[in-house]
Amino acid sequence: MDEPMLGGMAQTVLDRAHPLLRPGNTNCGGCGMSSLFHMMDHAAEDRRLQFVMPASCAAVCGGVFPLSTFGVPALMTTFASGSAVASGAAAVAQLNGEDTRVVCLAGDGGTYDIGVSSLSAAAERNEDVLYICYDNEIYGNTGGQRSSATPAGAITTNLPEGKTQQKKDILSIMAAHRIPYAASISLAHAEDAVRKLRWALDLKGFRFLLVLSPCPTGWKSEPALGMELVRLAVRSGLFPVLEIFDGKRHVINVEPDFSDEALDMYLSLQRRFQKSGVCAADLRPDLDRNWQNLRVLSGRIVPARRGP
Amino acid sequence: MSAKLLSANHGAALAATLAGRANRAGRGFCSGVYPITPSTECMEFLCLQEIEKGRVVRTESEHSAMGVCIGAAAAGARTFTVTSSNGLAYMAENCMAAANLRLPVVLAVANRTLGPPWNLWTDHGDALMLRDFGLVQFFCADNQEVFDTILCAFRLAEDPDVMMPVMVCMDGFILSHSVTMTEIPDQAQIDRFLPLTAIPHQLGDTPHTLGQIEVPHQTEAHRQQHHAAMLGVPLVYAAIQDSFEAIFARRPADAVVAYRAEDADTLIVSMGTIGATAERAVDMLRAQGHRVGALRVRLFRPLPVAAIRKWFAGKQRIAVIDRNISLGFGGILWGEVQALADPGTVVQNYLAGLGGGDVRPEHITGMLADLLPRQIAGQPAMVEAV
Ligand SMILES: Cc1ncc(C[n+]2csc(CCOP(=O)(O)OP(=O)(O)O)c2C)c(N)n1
Ligand code: SF4
Ligand SMILES: [Mg+2]
Numbered sequence: 001m002d003e004p005m006l007g008g009m010a011q012t013v014l015d016r017a018h019p020l021l022r023p024g025n026t027n028c029g030g031c032g033m034s035s036l037f038h039m040m041d042h043a044a045e046d047r048r049l050q051f052v053m054p055a056s057c058a059a060v061c062g063g064v065f066p067l068s069t070f071g072v073p074a075l076m077t078t079f080a081s082g083s084a085v086a087s088g089a090a091a092v093a094q095l096n097g098e099d100t101r102v103v104c105l106a107g108d109g110g111t112y113d114i115g116v117s118s119l120s121a122a123a124e125r126n127e128d129v130l131y132i133c134y135d136n137e138i139y140g141n142t143g144g145q146r147s148s149a150t151p152a153g154a155i156t157t158n159l160p161e162g163k164t165q166q167k168k169d170i171l172s173i174m175a176a177h178r179i180p181y182a183a184s185i186s187l188a189h190a191e192d193a194v195r196k197l198r199w200a201l202d203l204k205g206f207r208f209l210l211v212l213s214p215c216p217t218g219w220k221s222e223p224a225l226g227m228e229l230v231r232l233a234v235r236s237g238l239f240p241v242l243e244i245f246d247g248k249r250h251v252i253n254v255e256p257d258f259s260d261e262a263l264d265m266y267l268s269l270q271r272r273f274q275k276s277g278v279c280a281a282d283l284r285p286d287l288d289r290n291w292q293n294l295r296v297l298s299g300r301i302v303p304a305r306r307g308p
Numbered sequence: 309m310s311a312k313l314l315s316a317n318h319g320a321a322l323a324a325t326l327a328g329r330a331n332r333a334g335r336g337f338c339s340g341v342y343p344i345t346p347s348t349e350c351m352e353f354l355c356l357q358e359i360e361k362g363r364v365v366r367t368e369s370e371h372s373a374m375g376v377c378i379g380a381a382a383a384g385a386r387t388f389t390v391t392s393s394n395g396l397a398y399m400a401e402n403c404m405a406a407a408n409l410r411l412p413v414v415l416a417v418a419n420r421t422l423g424p425p426w427n428l429w430t431d432h433g434d435a436l437m438l439r440d441f442g443l444v445q446f447f448c449a450d451n452q453e454v455f456d457t458i459l460c461a462f463r464l465a466e467d468p469d470v471m472m473p474v475m476v477c478m479d480g481f482i483l484s485h486s487v488t489m490t491e492i493p494d495q496a497q498i499d500r501f502l503p504l505t506a507i508p509h510q511l512g513d514t515p516h517t518l519g520q521i522e523v524p525h526q527t528e529a530h531r532q533q534h535h536a537a538m539l540g541v542p543l544v545y546a547a548i549q550d551s552f553e554a555i556f557a558r559r560p561a562d563a564v565v566a567y568r569a570e571d572a573d574t575l576i577v578s579m580g581t582i583g584a585t586a587e588r589a590v591d592m593l594r595a596q597g598h599r600v601g602a603l604r605v606r607l608f609r610p611l612p613v614a615a616i617r618k619w620f621a622g623k624q625r626i627a628v629i630d631r632n633i634s635l636g637f638g639g640i641l642w643g644e645v646q647a648l649a650d651p652g653t654v655v656q657n658y659l660a661g662l663g664g665g666d667v668r669p670e671h672i673t674g675m676l677a678d679l680l681p682r683q684i685a686g687q688p689a690m691v692e693a694v
Contacts, residue, residue: 048513050383050511052379059520059521060521062517062520062521063517063520063521064520064521064522064523064526065517065520065521065522065523065526066516068515068516068517068520070515070517071515072515073511073512073513073514073515073516073517073518074511074515074516074517074518074520075378075379075382075511075517075518075519076517076518076519076520077375077378077379077405077519078371078375078401078402078405080371080401081371081372081375081378081402081405083372083375084340084367084371084372084373084374084375084376084378084379085375085376085378085379085382086379087340087365087367087372087375087376087379088338088340088365088375088376088377088378088379088380088381088382088383088385088387089379089380089382089383089511090379091338091363091365091376091379091380091385092335092336092338092379092380092383092384092385093383094363095335095336095338095361095362095363095385096335096336096361102379117368117369117372118367118368118369118371118372118375120368121367121368121369121372124368125365125366
């Protein structure tokens, strides 16, 4: 098959894996998923990747047939099938002794909601798949409806008063499958992120990565502030950055300072929280409970070190 | 070649196993499976087989079973799955995806009524629900035919001029659970019959995206290509029959199977096992002096229009028996074939065996007693078969 063209220019060998996400993609400015691609690029180096993507913004950003903005082969699937399709592709790579890393990249809708059954099953079967959820806490592609990853207090197009239920704890759910590796990734902590991506790429079995992915369009935030928002979410303890090995060993990678100021800043920089007026004081009791639990799980009752 | 006592479920699984092994020098075999009555024994049997360079993934749903096949086929493997009824309904979204992605998945269906209310028995409504998805559809009348058609289905699905999923239907229980002698070729013969799977658009090293966004004129072009490939299926299938016969010394059944139809003035048209029963009814009616023949539509998609038209030519009356109902319309087969008869031919639709009712020769002779005096056709008529 002829290599697809990009903007009228034939691809060269150099274009191939680098960058993973090439110019001409349709992502909004400031999209966290775009940053994730660049980090994956960095982490993947010369490793052979294949993408599997269920319906989502990620599936759209590949561009219009026959162009492809991805630097590696990619397969778009139905919304609920990311993990199942990735299982099939990974099985064939394994049967043929290939070291291709099959990477399923899915949104929170494709992960927490409609895809949760195939995700859980692929994890339980311990398929050789790296599953990455870029969690923008909303159905971005369909214009911003709630998902079970939408946090309490955020408005969505179908919840104009704001969500009252809490966000689902998908990382714990995945860890409970006792998969070899489950971790959360902060795009604002590039070194930690690239280390984990690389580790996950080279591991065998089912690996799950959760990425808090700023979505200026859905969060009603400034595109330039995405990384800052992630930093605030990590600093305040809202988004714990940790890794879980075999569902047992918990390691907290970034120690928050639990600043209410950071949390209030995080909330106030996103207009999705404006209507409900949710503030740090509302969230803190739950965050504290969550962190007490994490401390017990990680075996560190006392924080290792303070800092961002 | 050896003969074994096998149910159609086991025969289908064995055909898939042999086809899977035949791709061991290629990119292997991968199947996603999930149980549902009456196709369960097919997936169970497949799970018992040792397939070199093969894997059967026990998924959590039919949706994922087809999902696994999609991923595996996109990675270049030979793929197979099996289901029934609600399983097929649940799988439907991915059947459409496999078809649109032009992936040569072979799908066996043990036909069963859709529920709830739950009914385990055979009805073609499950498979016909996917009529317009771009899958080739065969309906079989005996176990040997199921086995042979599955082997042919791999060859057909993977033919470069076809390159799309092929569904092979067997009537639930009537075939899926009936044990008959089935001729099973040796692996070496199967290896000769089935070339290694080669999917031109499989994922490799070159960055290209399968299933991405496309705009209306591209979809138009893709539908046109898919449609043209569909229309070419009867010719490709005929060539596969020749090749099958050359290797296995036995000819798989035609796309349309006629029985004592040449000199008949009246035809009984049906699909699946009712077609076999219709042949017995024809013998009974012939003995009474009626010039009756039968026509069994084995290939339903693409509909072999030319062949059906040829057999319809000059007939005075045609009974179309449907084991399905498109509610608010009538039988689906009738809807498809009535326009292929000569003007003036009385084409009467009988709905029989819905929900698995046992259609016996006397039901069919009863239909003929209704049809023969008719000068014009009436509304589709429900025939109780219990
Ligand atoms: C079965 C099915 N239902 C609904 C849709 C419509 N749909 C496409 S993408 C999407 C939301 C995706 O949300 P998410 O997974 O969070 O990814 P994001 O768009 O936010 O990147 C929906 C509802 C679909 N494609 N398929
Ligand atoms: S809607 Fe959000 S997730 Fe989707 S491309 Fe835009 S910024 Fe990215
Ligand atoms: Mg989302």
